[in-house]
Amino acid sequence: MYAVIKTGGQQFRVAEGTTLKVEKLEVEPGKKVTFKEVLMVADGDNVQIGAPTVAKATVEAKVISQGKGKKVHILKFRRRKHSMKQQGHRQLFTEIEITKIKA
Structure with a gap:
């Protein structure tokens, strides 16, 4: 069984x-x-597609950890102006584990 x-x-x-x-x-x-x-639930040949969501379908999960992703470096370089701008970004995320799918 899986879900979207x-x-x-x-x-x-x-x-x-x-x-x-x-x-x-x-x-x-x-x-x-x-x-x-929940946009879709499939159990073998039984597939339920929502419009836009499947009624009474839920997915339960357990939160494992919170964290930050890898750093993305942004560099804006202005040619012939002897100028540049550097910036970095780390996206926050939550790691979860799916425990139950109810359809």
Whole structure:
């Protein structure tokens, strides 16, 4: 059984036991979180596609950790002006483990 959920403006295909990194959620590590925006649920040949979401379908997950991604370096160089600007960014994420899919 697997499902497609939407969180943080992205869609993820998940199954029970899957671990993934999603946009930062305001939940402490060790707590549970429930995703109600389930776009699709598939169990063998039985496939339910939502319009836009599947009614009464939820996905439960356990928060493993919070963290920061790899640093992205941004460099803006102005030719012939002897000028440049450097900037860095580290995206915050939450690592979760899918525990249950209810359809």
